[in-house]
Amino acid sequence: MRIGALSALTGLSRDTLRFYEKQGLIRSFPSSEPSNTYRDYPEDTAERLRMITDARDAGLSIADLKTLLDCMESGDLGAFDLDAFLDERIAQLEHVISTAQRTLGMLNGTRAAIAVSDQIHIPE
Amino acid sequence: MRIGALSALTGLSRDTLRFYEKQGLIRSFPSSEPSNTYRDYPEDTAERLRMITDARDAGLSIADLKTLLDCMESGDLGAFDLDAFLDERIAQLEHVISTAQRTLGMLNGTRAAIAVSDQIHIPE
DNA sequence: CAAAACCATTGACTCCACTCCATGGTTTTA
DNA sequence: TAAAACCATGGAGTGGAGTCAATGGTTTTG
Numbered sequence: 001m002r003i004g005a006l007s008a009l010t011g012l013s014r015d016t017l018r019f020y021e022k023q024g025l026i027r028s029f030p031s032s033e034p035s036n037t038y039r040d041y042p043e044d045t046a047e048r049l050r051m052i053t054d055a056r057d058a059g060l061s062i063a064d065l066k067t068l069l070d071c072m073e074s075g076d077l078g079a080f081d082l083d084a085f086l087d088e089r090i091a092q093l094e095h096v097i098s099t100a101q102r103t104l105g106m107l108n109g110t111r112a113a114i115a116v117s118d119q120i121h122i123p124e
Numbered sequence: 125m126r127i128g129a130l131s132a133l134t135g136l137s138r139d140t141l142r143f144y145e146k147q148g149l150i151r152s153f154p155s156s157e158p159s160n161t162y163r164d165y166p167e168d169t170a171e172r173l174r175m176i177t178d179a180r181d182a183g184l185s186i187a188d189l190k191t192l193l194d195c196m197e198s199g200d201l202g203a204f205d206l207d208a209f210l211d212e213r214i215a216q217l218e219h220v221i222s223t224a225q226r227t228l229g230m231l232n233g234t235r236a237a238i239a240v241s242d243q244i245h246i247p248e
Numbered sequence: 249c250a251a252a253a254c255c256a257t258t259g260a261c262t263c264c265a266c267t268c269c270a271t272g273g274t275t276t277t278a
Numbered sequence: 279t280a281a282a283a284c285c286a287t288g289g290a291g292t293g294g295a296g297t298c299a300a301t302g303g304t305t306t307t308g
Binding site: 051053054055057058059060068071072075082083086089090093094095096097099100101102103104106107108110111113114117 | 175177178179181182183184192195196199206207210213214217218219220221223224225226227228230231232234235237238241
């Protein structure tokens with residue numbers, strides 16, 4: 001699959017895809033025809049990008065994501081404490097979830113307050 | 125309360141506090157003694173900063189946060205659609221929560237896989 | 249009272265994650 | 279087959295959110 005198709009499929013810009021590839025989050029083959037230098041992405045790249053987008057949206061950095069993806073592919077990588085790393089990232093994500101939930105509660109409270117003040121200002 | 129105390133209380137650096145003040149997220153009085161130019165923060169600033177930190181950690185931008193805090197204080201502000209704004213921020217936070225949960229699932233799966241491969245490599 | 253600790257301001261700097269641009273080659277399409 | 283659409287590379291630029299450093303006042307402390 002060429003970069004334009006992948007871009008259309010994922011909603012990520014070509015530039016972002018090339019950027020992610022340079023960062024090592026995704027990979028491509030050189031084009032099968034040697035007449036051009038177009039990238040050729042494996043079919044499962046879109047799926048991989050869905051994981052990447054989720055993780056990015058959840059607040060994981062590209063560097064951490066690369067570490068994780070590398071580990072997921074090759075079992076482990078070097079003598080580095082993957083278990084501890086996973087624990088940290090998991091804690092980070094749980095922290096995000098709880099702060100998001102608290103903030104959500106705050107916003108719902110604000111909306112309720114606005115509704116009440118509307119009630120007062122626009123009685124019927 | 126002076127900036128150092130507030131910093132100790134919240135874990136945010138003095139620089140960050142001054143930065144947040146410049147961005148309009150928090151406010152201070154000029155010092156009661158006119159001999160110095162120290163900021164004097166109201167007592168409830170720490171509480172306010174806890175909300176701010178939660179919201180920032182959850183992914184809200186400073187600009188959005190300012191809009192929200194301004195609205196929460198003054199009912200509404202101008203002829204701008206606060207309700208729609210709230211809906212968008214709420215959707216954003218819900219999105220963060222769901223992507224974080226999916227990513228969390230992925231990481232737990234990874235940890236399980238590692239555990240299994242350890243089981244194989246280090247049988248007893 | 250002197251040193252240490254605290255505070256202010258201004259402006260430069262860093263880091264991250266893109267995003268844009270210029271230039272030039274290849275494919276597709278009307 | 280020419281224009282339009284697609285692709286590549288390299289490097290510069292952007293925006294958000296801090297962070298740091300220099301300089302110079304004020305307070306606290308031993």
